[in-house]
Amino acid sequence: MTETLIEVRNVTKMFGSYLAVDNLSLNVQRGEIVVLLGQTGAGKSTVLNLIMGTTSPNQGTVRVAGVDPYNSFKALKGRLSVSFQTDRLLPWRTAVENAELGLLILGKPKSEARKTAREWLRRVRLDDADDKYVHELSGGMRQRVSLARALAIDPEIVFLDESFSQLDHVTSRALRRDFYQIARELRKTCLLITHRIDDALEMADRAIVLSSPARIALEVGIDETARADPARIAELHAQIAAAMGGEGDDDEH
């Protein structure tokens, strides 16, 4: 049975007189991985902010797990996690001290938070780095710490905003694979925001391309059969690139 966990219905968002989101409707079902693509400025991060409740729509409704994320922010505490392009780690804390941050904020006892954070650093394949400071970690390692921090609170919904975009292609591919495996295994509901088509081709159940102001230019389903078929993947790649105005970023296609 499907259960709608994220619902955006007829949402319009203005910044002053600038129309950023134009009557947008989209849903994410429980356990689904949806990848939201679009050129820079298409409004992807704005849509994410609306869903996370850090901004409110001018028109329309947003529901996350049945609640209005802007007006009932507290009801979603601990149920959502986000990881960003810039890892947003605290430089004066070590890897494990960063990874445990979400748990401490939620009031978990320090020893338990530390233990869970260490387990998550292992799960995201970061070994021997627990006690290193941020400046001692590579970009990929930092992104792994950021993922560990996001996942450690065991959220129902995981948001990634360009989490893999700043990394080189080999590193981003490795991270995508690890994240995908964890998300699937734990049946997390994920909304991933990216301008890299490969993120969608490798991870999405559904890819949604936004054009500016944010409205749906293309929506395609991708399943494991499609993923195993290079011709189908090439076709999807071309379709998504065209919907993005031919400016989709690429790994090596």
Ligand SMILES: Nc1ncnc2c1ncn2[C@@H]1O[C@H](COP(=O)(O)OP(=O)(O)OP(=O)(O)O)[C@@H](O)[C@H]1O
């Ligand atoms: N707080 C704000 N105030 C004014 N304008 C904003 C604000 N946030 C976003 N915008 C504008 O809304 C549009 C969409 O921005 P948004 O950050 O959502 O795009 P994006 O698709 O995430 O782009 P990128 O790929 O570069 O991250 C842009 O034109 C941006 O300048």
Ligand SMILES: [Mg+2]
């Ligand atoms: Mg953005």
